[in-house]
Amino acid sequence: MADKLLQVRGLNAWYGESHILQGVDLDVAEGEVVTLLGRNGAGKTTTLKSIMGLVGRRAGSVQFRGGETIALRSDLIARAGIALCPEERGIFASLSVFENLMLPPVVAPGGLDVPTLYELFPNLKERSRSQGTRLSGGEQQMLAIARILRTGARLLLLDEPTEGLAPVIVQQIGRTIRAIKQRGFTVLLVEQNFHFAATVADRHYVMEHGTIVDMIRNADLANAMDKLHDYLGV
Amino acid sequence: MVTIFGKPLLLLYGQLTLGLVNGAFYALLSLGLAVIFGLLNVINFAHGALFMLGAFVAWGLLTYLGIGYWAALIVAPCVVGLFGVALERVLIKRLRGLDHLYGLLLTFGCALVIEGLMRNEFGSSGVAYDIPHALKGPLNLGFMVLPLYRAWVVIAATGMCLATWLLIEKTRLGATLRAATENAPLVQAFGVDVPRLVTLTYGAGVALAAFAGVLAAPMNSVNPNMGSNLIVVVFATVVIGGMGSILGSIVTGFGLGIIEGLTKVYYPEGSAAVVYVVMVIVLLLRPAGLFGRAA
Numbered sequence: 191m192a193d194k195l196l197q198v199r200g201l202n203a204w205y206g207e208s209h210i211l212q213g214v215d216l217d218v219a220e221g222e223v224v225t226l227l228g229r230n231g232a233g234k235t236t237t238l239k240s241i242m243g244l245v246g247r248r249a250g251s252v253q254f255r256g257g258e259t260i261a262l263r264s265d266l267i268a269r270a271g272i273a274l275c276p277e278e279r280g281i282f283a284s285l286s287v288f289e290n291l292m293l294p295p296v297v298a299p300g301g302l303d304v305p306t307l308y309e310l311f312p313n314l315k316e317r318s319r320s321q322g323t324r325l326s327g328g329e330q331q332m333l334a335i336a337r338i339l340r341t342g343a344r345l346l347l348l349d350e351p352t353e354g355l356a357p358v359i360v361q362q363i364g365r366t367i368r369a370i371k372q373r374g375f376t377v378l379l380v381e382q383n384f385h386f387a388a389t390v391a392d393r394h395y396v397m398e399h400g401t402i403v404d405m406i407r408n409a410d411l412a413n414a415m416d417k418l419h420d421y422l423g424v
Numbered sequence: 425m426v427t428i429f430g431k432p433l434l435l436l437y438g439q440l441t442l443g444l445v446n447g448a449f450y451a452l453l454s455l456g457l458a459v460i461f462g463l464l465n466v467i468n469f470a471h472g473a474l475f476m477l478g479a480f481v482a483w484g485l486l487t488y489l490g491i492g493y494w495a496a497l498i499v500a501p502c503v504v505g506l507f508g509v510a511l512e513r514v515l516i517k518r519l520r521g522l523d524h525l526y527g528l529l530l531t532f533g534c535a536l537v538i539e540g541l542m543r544n545e546f547g548s549s550g551v552a553y554d555i556p557h558a559l560k561g562p563l564n565l566g567f568m569v570l571p572l573y574r575a576w577v578v579i580a581a582t583g584m585c586l587a588t589w590l591l592i593e594k595t596r597l598g599a600t601l602r603a604a605t606e607n608a609p610l611v612q613a614f615g616v617d618v619p620r621l622v623t624l625t626y627g628a629g630v631a632l633a634a635f636a637g638v639l640a641a642p643m644n645s646v647n648p649n650m651g652s653n654l655i656v657v658v659f660a661t662v663v664i665g666g667m668g669s670i671l672g673s674i675v676t677g678f679g680l681g682i683i684e685g686l687t688k689v690y691y692p693e694g695s696a697a698v699v700y701v702v703m704v705i706v707l708l709l710r711p712a713g714l715f716g717r718a719a
Contacts, residue, residue: 242613243613244609244613263612264609264612264613265612265613265614265615265616265617265618267613268612268613268614268615269615273614274613276610280607280610282602282603282606282607283606284602284603284605284606285599285602285603289599289603290603292596292599293599293600293603293611293614294614294615294616295614295615295616297615338614341614341615
């Protein structure tokens with residue numbers, strides 16, 4: 191794989207006494223969309239949080255653009271060019287939609303400007319003065335994605351962006367992910383819904399019990415369906 | 425003589441303005457406490473001592489360096505604010521993630537040490553600080569005569585409260601501060617240096633207390649106990665307004681001052697207790713405070 195943007199080796203993470211990640215290895219190349227699939231509790235969200243430096247204790251190696259980030263504080267990891275869109279979306283109730291959008295500092299040139307973001311997400315423009323948490327679930331998800339597109343971060347960690355949303359919104363988020371891939375962003379995506387994942391991703395990692403157990407190219411997905419059903423228990 | 429409910433109007437005006445002046449101090453001090461509590465989750469019991477330090481720094485600037493009142497209004501809060509920054513970096517920072525109680529005990533201890541040192545140096549009666557020349561004398565409003573300095577205190581405190589409110593509600597920095605108050609780890613994961621923001625916020629809250637201290641310096645004597653006398657009511661203000669609420673602190677501060685003033689006119693025996701009666705009623709009806717969000 192050329193142009194490795196993110197290389198994770200032997201990543202371990204703990205919440206208090208519980209050992210959640212037990213040696214995660216994965217790679218993401220520049221410009222790729224890669225998903226993490228797996229059942230609830232397999233460690234997908236923890237993997238994203240560990241890459242971002244948001245777990246209490248982690249060990250192993252997380253290299254971004256060849257630089258080791260395992261010992262860095264989360265703000266320095268963000269400054270290196272990684273951005274997280276968390277599962278709970280993390281929209282701030284005491285900030286307006288516009289303030290939410292402008293909150294993350296720009297870390298590098300190359301982010302989308304506000305007019306472009308409003309073009310991608312017209313609802314946000316209409317409601318820019320509303321309180322952030324007054325938006326619908328779908329709009330909050332758009333806002334959570336939009337605000338990290340502004341920062342110039344090249345690697346976007348999206349944690350279940352389609353969770354609990356209506357099919358029409360899920361389609362819009364799918365279009366958004368394809369659009370940002372076209373613009374050269376790299377995405378590591380956690381998904382429960384592999385039908386959705388198949389429409390956006392280049393490759394899929396499968397997680398079980400805190401490790402990666404398989405990697406499936408999107409082109410091979412049709413042949414791997416039985417295996418995948420076993421993994422995901424669906 | 426004009427009376428309202430059997431009390432002379434002039435007495436009423438007098439106590440109302442005194443209430444506004446007290447309310448101005450409650451508002452300024454509880455505002456700093458609210459900002460600090462919101463972001464640091466620390467109940468800053470050293471706030472009264474830092475208010476007192478503000479007054480002493482103003483006195484020291486004048487006595488030793490010949491720096492007058494107007495410059496002291498800016499310099500003293502900076503000096504005490506820097507002291508606060510050091511306090512946060514050296515001590516308070518180490519308690520992050522622990523229960524409220526530890527921060528409360530630490531800052532309470534700091535207050536005792538600071539007040540003890542000042543009492544040792546200056547005695548309990550303290551020192552005198554003159555009203556600046558431009559603010560001496562009475563202000564005739566037609567319906568009443570008001571000491572000019574009291575009017576100035578109310579105006580300056582209101583202006584400072586308004587400026588702080590605008591900074592927090594209307595600026596980019598304020599938005600970051602509000603977001604960090606809600607979810608600091610996520611704000612840090614966006615690339616904001618939250619530990620630095622925390623330190624600066626503590627310094628700014630402390631500087632507000634010192635600003636109030638400079639305003640208070642010419643009113644009575646500058647003495648080591650001036651903070652601890654005030655701080656209990658200020659904590660009641662914070663609780664009534666709602667822990668961490670900016671607007672709540674300002675409105676409640678002025679409101680309590682006025683209620684206290686009115687009580688002095690109509691039921692003087694109750695004036696020392698009225699704040700706590702209000703606090704009991706508010707906590708019974710709205711446990712999160714008047715402007716607080718329920719957790």
